[in-house]
Amino acid sequence: MVNKMDRADILKSLNENLRIDGRKLLDTRKIEVEYSISKNAEGSARVKFGGTEVLAGVKLSVGTPYSDRPDEGSMMVEAELSPMSNPEFEAGPPDIQAVELARVVDRGIRESKAIDVKKLCIKEGEKCWLVCIDIVTINDEGNLIDASSLAALAALKNAVFPKLDGENVDYKSKTTKKIPLSKEPISVTVCKIGNHFIIDPLTAEEKIIDARLTIASTEGKLCSLQKGGDTPISIEDIDKMVEIGMKTADEIRKVLE
Amino acid sequence: MTYSKRTDGRKFEELRPIEAKAGVIPRADGSAWFKMGNTAAYAAVYGPRSLYPKFMQNPKVGIIRVNYSMMPFSSAGERVRPGPNRRSKEISMVIEKALASVVNLEEFPNSVVDVFIALPQTDAGTRCAGICAASIALADAGIPMKDMIAALSVGRVADKLLVDLNYDEDSHEDGVDIPVAIVQRSGHVALLQMDGLLTREQLKTLLGMAQEGVKKIFEEQKKALKNKYKAIEEENGE
Numbered sequence: 222m223v224n225k226m227d228r229a230d231i232l233k234s235l236n237e238n239l240r241i242d243g244r245k246l247l248d249t250r251k252i253e254v255e256y257s258i259s260k261n262a263e264g265s266a267r268v269k270f271g272g273t274e275v276l277a278g279v280k281l282s283v284g285t286p287y288s289d290r291p292d293e294g295s296m297m298v299e300a301e302l303s304p305m306s307n308p309e310f311e312a313g314p315p316d317i318q319a320v321e322l323a324r325v326v327d328r329g330i331r332e333s334k335a336i337d338v339k340k341l342c343i344k345e346g347e348k349c350w351l352v353c354i355d356i357v358t359i360n361d362e363g364n365l366i367d368a369s370s371l372a373a374l375a376a377l378k379n380a381v382f383p384k385l386d387g388e389n390v391d392y393k394s395k396t397t398k399k400i401p402l403s404k405e406p407i408s409v410t411v412c413k414i415g416n417h418f419i420i421d422p423l424t425a426e427e428k429i430i431d432a433r434l435t436i437a438s439t440e441g442k443l444c445s446l447q448k449g450g451d452t453p454i455s456i457e458d459i460d461k462m463v464e465i466g467m468k469t470a471d472e473i474r475k476v477l478e
Numbered sequence: 479m480t481y482s483k484r485t486d487g488r489k490f491e492e493l494r495p496i497e498a499k500a501g502v503i504p505r506a507d508g509s510a511w512f513k514m515g516n517t518a519a520y521a522a523v524y525g526p527r528s529l530y531p532k533f534m535q536n537p538k539v540g541i542i543r544v545n546y547s548m549m550p551f552s553s554a555g556e557r558v559r560p561g562p563n564r565r566s567k568e569i570s571m572v573i574e575k576a577l578a579s580v581v582n583l584e585e586f587p588n589s590v591v592d593v594f595i596a597l598p599q600t601d602a603g604t605r606c607a608g609i610c611a612a613s614i615a616l617a618d619a620g621i622p623m624k625d626m627i628a629a630l631s632v633g634r635v636a637d638k639l640l641v642d643l644n645y646d647e648d649s650h651e652d653g654v655d656i657p658v659a660i661v662q663r664s665g666h667v668a669l670l671q672m673d674g675l676l677t678r679e680q681l682k683t684l685l686g687m688a689q690e691g692v693k694k695i696f697e698e699q700k701k702a703l704k705n706k707y708k709a710i711e712e713e714n715g716e
Contacts, residue, residue: 258598258599259518259549259551259552259598259599260516260599261516261551261552261553261554261599261600261601262551262552262599265551265598272504272505274503276549276598278549278550278551278552278598279551280550280551280556280557282556282557299550299560301549301550301560303594303596304522304524304545304592304594305503305506305509305520305522305594305596306503306505306522307505308505308506308524308527312545312594314561315560353550353551353557355549355550355551355557355560357549357550357596357598359503359520360503360504360505360506361505362504362505390556392554392555392556393554
């Protein structure tokens with residue numbers, strides 16, 4: 222029902238400071254985090270933003286450091302917009318929306334320097350840990366970017382190293398050693414519709430936004446930005462959106478405690 | 479060589495604990511969650527919807543299309559690379575055949591029913607868990623069905639015949655794994671595969687054990703579907 226509303230209906234409601242699901246403009250839906258949802262992953266989490274549900278899992282493996290960074294391990298993020306989660310998603314290789322999602326999540330974590338990649342080095346120039354974070358969407362009712370970012374962070378917080386048995390990883394024996402995480406980067410996507418700013422958009426709202434700005438921030442610092450949508454925005458708008466994004470991030474971070 | 483006690487302490491004809499839930503993915507037309515021991519599967523059904531490319535459309539019957547996948551973090555070993563591979567393609571195909579056998583395909587000509595199966599956690603028996611979840615999801619979507627279907631692996635480890643193999647048993651050096659899908663009322667076999675060495679008598683015994691074992695699954699599937707509507711009734715205060 223909500224998915225079929227058009228721009229005029231949504232705007233009319235926003236003018237009265239109300240969202241189509243009854244929220245205020247800058248309210249998020251109920252956010253829930255559940256840890257260790259897959260026993261076989263080194264770390265995993267389920268995140269719900271209202272009806273939107275995503276899973277994230279961390280697998281660790283041993284690889285060779287990049288030659289220009291011999292004393293660092295590395296991380297990667299991949300995302301699957303599962304055809305289970307939305308009738309518009311198709312099975313097949315990641316499309317541009319999935320690639321953007323994965324890259325925005327990746328940059329939020331990478332640029333915040335939350336993971337101390339030097340501590341992922343096992344032997345300089347020879348061996349290091351590779352942290353793979355995979356995101357799978359289960360039910361898409363809007364705002365996959367923020368839900369996925371939070372799920373990725375929660376899965377990282379939940380992850381422990383497996384035992385290293387000489388050259389090989391012994392996945393059956395997990396240690397108690399956690400991935401070194403120094404910060405908690407949280408992404409918040411602020412959307413502009415007409416003259417209004419909203420956060421945690423529903424699918425119907427995402428379809429009619431003029432612009433969006435995803436702001437990843439740690440405590441008090443910005444770490445990555447991604448503008449989307451077709452309409453350019455003013456510097457004043459950006460400043461306002463960043464303010465909303467950082468304030469909301471501080472609220473969301475409390476869910477992880 | 480003898481296998482005197484199962485690694486997880488079960489009796490040889492005992493299934494792992496089952497959890498089943500219908501309607502777990504609200505955006506899908508039908509959906510389910512099915513967990514057997516440490517193997518967990520989601521199934522989502524979309525359709526009947528228009529089938530493209532158009533040359534695939536058949537004015538007499540619809541088709542079922544199955545997409546089976548293991549989530550990249552689902553395996554106890556290394557990360558599973560996302561995307562289809564030979565194994566997942568074959569499994570999708572055999573599940574497709576099994577599900578098609580219980581669906582009234584002639585009721586949706588020119589159309590497709592898409593079934594997506596994805597596993598967040600695996601410990602052997604993934605295609606069986608996938609079929610059990612898909613059967614609930616198809617019923618939840620209101621797809622016209624002739625019957626319910628459930629699947630269970632049976633097999634041999636050393637000298638013992640057993641049901642519902644876990645990963646340790648499935649990968650035992652002297653082990654046989656036989657995934658079997660069974661149609662509820664007829665008891666007929668809609669999926670059958672096997673890897674390993676068996677006698678003809680052993681196979682017959684094992685298929686009998688599968689027919690017996692799936693009864694428990696059918697009960698859980700029915701319960702999951704009923705519970706969904708019970709929850710809706712309670713919400714409406716009836």
